[in-house]
Amino acid sequence: xxxxxxxxxxxxxxxxxxxxxxxxxxxxxxxxxxxxxxxxxxxxxxxxxxxxxxxxxxxxxxxxxxxxxxxxxxxxxxxxxxxxxxxxxxxxxxxxxxxxxxxxxxxxxxxxxxxxxxxxxxxxxxxxxxxxxxxxxxxxxxxxxxxxxxxxxxxxxxxxxxxxxxxxxxxxxxxxxxxxxxxxxxxxxxxxxxxxxxxxxxxxxxxxxxxxxxxxxxxxxxxxxxxxxxxxxxxxxxxxxxxxxxxxxxxxxxxxx
Amino acid sequence: xxxxxxxxxxxxxxxxxxxxxxxxxxxxxxxxxxxxxxxxxxxxxxxxxxxxxxxxxxxxxxxxxxxxxxxxxxxxxxxxxxxxxxxxxxxxxxxxxxxxxxxxxxxxxxxxxxxxxxxxxxxxxxxxxxxxxxxxxxxxxxxxxxxxxxxxxxxxxxxxxxxxxxxxxxxxxxxxxxxxxxxxxxxxxxxxxxxxxxxxxxxxxxxxxxxxxxxxxxxxxxxxxxxxxxxxxxxxxxxxxxxxxxxxxxxxxxxxxxxxxxxxxxxxxxxxxxxxxxxxxxxxxxxxxxxxxxxxxxxxxxxxxxxxxxxxxxxxxxxxxxx
Numbered sequence: 001x002x003x004x005x006x007x008x009x010x011x012x013x014x015x016x017x018x019x020x021x022x023x024x025x026x027x028x029x030x031x032x033x034x035x036x037x038x039x040x041x042x043x044x045x046x047x048x049x050x051x052x053x054x055x056x057x058x059x060x061x062x063x064x065x066x067x068x069x070x071x072x073x074x075x076x077x078x079x080x081x082x083x084x085x086x087x088x089x090x091x092x093x094x095x096x097x098x099x100x101x102x103x104x105x106x107x108x109x110x111x112x113x114x115x116x117x118x119x120x121x122x123x124x125x126x127x128x129x130x131x132x133x134x135x136x137x138x139x140x141x142x143x144x145x146x147x148x149x150x151x152x153x154x155x156x157x158x159x160x161x162x163x164x165x166x167x168x169x170x171x172x173x174x175x176x177x178x179x180x181x182x183x184x185x186x187x188x189x190x191x192x193x194x195x196x197x198x199x200x201x202x203x204x205x206x207x208x209x210x211x212x213x214x215x216x217x218x219x220x221x222x223x224x225x226x227x228x229x230x231x232x233x234x235x236x237x238x239x240x241x242x243x244x245x246x247x248x249x250x251x252x253x254x255x256x257x
Numbered sequence: 258x259x260x261x262x263x264x265x266x267x268x269x270x271x272x273x274x275x276x277x278x279x280x281x282x283x284x285x286x287x288x289x290x291x292x293x294x295x296x297x298x299x300x301x302x303x304x305x306x307x308x309x310x311x312x313x314x315x316x317x318x319x320x321x322x323x324x325x326x327x328x329x330x331x332x333x334x335x336x337x338x339x340x341x342x343x344x345x346x347x348x349x350x351x352x353x354x355x356x357x358x359x360x361x362x363x364x365x366x367x368x369x370x371x372x373x374x375x376x377x378x379x380x381x382x383x384x385x386x387x388x389x390x391x392x393x394x395x396x397x398x399x400x401x402x403x404x405x406x407x408x409x410x411x412x413x414x415x416x417x418x419x420x421x422x423x424x425x426x427x428x429x430x431x432x433x434x435x436x437x438x439x440x441x442x443x444x445x446x447x448x449x450x451x452x453x454x455x456x457x458x459x460x461x462x463x464x465x466x467x468x469x470x471x472x473x474x475x476x477x478x479x480x481x482x483x484x485x486x487x488x489x490x491x492x493x494x495x496x497x498x499x500x501x502x503x504x505x506x507x508x509x510x511x512x513x514x515x516x517x518x519x520x521x522x523x524x525x526x527x528x529x530x531x532x533x534x535x536x537x538x539x540x541x542x543x544x545x546x547x548x549x550x551x552x553x554x555x556x557x558x559x560x561x562x563x564x565x566x567x568x569x570x571x572x573x574x575x576x577x578x579x580x
Contacts, residue, residue: 048476074478081473087335088468088523098466102478108461108526154477 001026001190002047002065002077002158007056009042016042018215019056024207026157026188029180031195031205035236038213040194041082041162047192048079048160060158074102077158078151082166082194084143086135092146093131096121099150121152124179126172140167148176159183161193165200173197177204198231198239198250210234226250258521262534266317269541273313274306276545277552281306311442316544316558317537318446319437319503320513324536325450326495327510328517328528329457332468333488334400337518341496341510343400345407349378350500351433352410355417358429364439367432368501374410375497382406383489390485435506435559437544446498450533453491457529460484464525506540506559508566512573513539519573 003023009016016039024030032040045051047058049065058065060076068076078099090098100114122128125145130138138146144167151159164180165173181204183189195201201208201222208225210218212234218225228241231250238253274290275281281289281302292303293310326341334343341347353374357367383390385406386399414433421429457464463484467474475481499506513536514528521527540558543565547556 050473050475070475070480071478074476077476079473079476081470085335085471086469088337088518090465090469090523094465094522094524095469098462098469099477101462101466104462 001028002058002060002192004047005057005059007046007058008054009039009046010054011037011039011042015215016213017211017217020217022209022217022219024158024190024192026190027184028207029184029191029193029205030207030209031193031201032209032211033195033198033201033231034211034234035213038211040211043211044079044160044162044192044194048077049073050079071102074154074156076156077160078154078156079160080147080151080162080164082162084147086143089134089136091131092127092133092135092138093118093122095135095146096150096153099154102154117155118149118153121149122146124152125149126175141169141172144168145172145176157189159189159191159193161191163194163196165195165197173200174203180204198226202226202247258527259530259534262531262538266534266538266541269538269545270310270313270317273316273541273545274309276549277305277309279305312437312440312544312548313541315440315442315502316437316540318450319440319499319506320509320540320543321533321537322446322450322453322495322499323506323510323540324513324517324532325453325457325529326492326499327514327536328525328532329453329464329488329492329495330510331514332464332525333485333492335468335471336400337515338511339400340508341492341499342505342507343407344382344403345378345405345410346375346382346493346496347500347505348407348410348414350375350497351505352413352417353377354432354500354504355414355421355429358425358432359417359421361425372497372501375493375500378406378410379489379493379497390482390489431557432504433559434557435504435562436557437503438548438555438557440503443502446502449494449498453495454529454533456487456491457525460487461526461529464488464529465523468523468525504557504559506562508562508570509536509540512566512570515570515573 001024004020007020008018032043034040046053049068052066060068096118097110097114100110100117104110104114119128122131125148127142127145127149130142130146148164151161164176168176177200180191184191205222207219207221210225210230218230218234228239228250231239239250240253241248241250275283275286285302289300289302289306292300293307323341330339330341330343331337350371351374353370354367357370382403385402389399418426418429463479466477466479467481467484470477514532517528517532517535521531543561544558547558547561550556
């Protein structure tokens with residue numbers, strides 16, 4: 001699906017990520033975990049083709065990422081940014097319909113198929129009753145779910161999400177994660193998301209990419225990577241694994257007095 | 258909706274043709290129009306109609322250009338409070354026009370100088386903010402640079418006003434307020450309006466996407482850099498052609514897009530044609546009011562738009578605040 005070859009990212013002169021060799025296959029769901037400023041968002045924006053890497057190459061479907069024409073690329077990958085800034089009072093349904101732009105850029109209005117996709121996406125995120133609301137009047141969590149609905153409506157094989165669980169209550173966090181896991185399982189989509197909640201990541205992710213922020217990285221399946229010593233090293237705080245039924249719960253140790 | 262606005266626009270032109278210090282009865286209108294169109298204004302009605310229709314058409318194209326420029330500028334800056342003048346293009350035109358008026362150059366030089374001033378400021382701003390127009394940056398530094406350029410130009414304007422001899426002040430101030438009396442009907446503003454309207458309508462969907470997502474629009478397949486540049490060039494051309502024709506008429510470029518957004522929503526596929534028609538209609542009506550309300554004295558149309566615009570804008574703003 002998408003693969004990185006010796007991908008190097010820098011913020012100014014600071015090295016964030018050194019020679020990442022990594023690939024995500026259809027049906028896999030990756031969670032990118034690291035400390036603040038470790039380059040998670042930079043990596044995701046680079047994967048989306050929104051900013052060029054400092055060195056190395058990205059390949060999507062056997063074709064270098066920077067060789068894709070923008071409209072065709074927009075039918076291959078969807079990207080949800082971390083923050084939204086709504087300047088105009090668009091209705092919820094209009095913001096989701098805009099996600100169908102890559103399919104209909106030559107038509108003046110969207111067609112029935114676009115509308116069906118959008119209504120289905122709103123229903124999947126349980127925000128269909130908000131369809132006619134002004135986007136600026138939504139709560140943070142509602143706005144977040146509408147943004148995820150727009151990504152679903154874009155209907156792409158590769159889905160990139162910057163902190164999808166932000167501002168969501170526990171119930172909606174779980175349903176979003178279940179939905180993403182199901183998309184990977186049933187429709188062979190590839191998801192790459194950024195998260196901070198290691199325990200939540202276990203529900204949605206099949207694989208984890210840890211970023212240290214100084215160039216180091218570790219990638220692997222959830223079972224391989226979600227280990228207390230590794231997490232402690234990458235997150236810069238001692239993490240303890242507690243066994244609960246069939247899975248582990250990771251808790252930060254209290255700071256020593 | 259757009260058809261209704263088109264009808265209203267035509268009606269406003271008819272109204273502007275009949276009303277004045279000498280009214281033309283509606284029944285005489287077809288005959289007078291026929292005479293006027295043949296270019297032989299033999300009757301009084303035909304002559305009057307020709308004068309009034311010319312002026313109304315100038316008003317229409319100017320108002321339409323300002324409103325469309327406002328819509329495009331607001332989308333470019335992602336700021337509903339932007340207007341065509343916020344980036345200093347009209348201030349540049351003012352410097353040119355006022356310098357020409359100060360040195361008592363011919364009328365066509367005043368227009369030429371206004372256009373040159375607008376073009377110079379546009380190019381300077383483009384050069385200063387070229388990185389931001391290209392792609393992923395926000396629009397803050399573009400806006401800030403424009404505002405600074407604008408205030409620099411306004412300082413020059415104030416300087417010229419303070420050294421100008423008494424006799425020329427009136428003409429200079431009228432130019433600043435915006436005045437349609439004696440404004441010639443030219444082809445160029447119509448061409449500019451037509452071309453930019455076509456561009457805006459073709460890109461209306463992409464306009465929605467950048468208005469919603471800023472730089473994230475690229476992930477939906479929009480060529481953000483090219484579109485930003487296109488918007489900048491279009492709104493610059495529209496503003497330059499409008500201020501060259503009629504001086505800096507205020508408020509049209511701000512309140513007409515607002516009123517249309519309030520009535521129709523922010524979808525640019527409706528907003529672009531609707532604001533263009535509504536802007537033209539608004540300025541035709543405002544100008545008709547300006548030349549009849551204190552007849553035979555004629556007010557500069559900029560006074561009327563500002564007097565109408567300020568309360569309408571305040572009313573809208575507080576309507577919007579209400580849940």
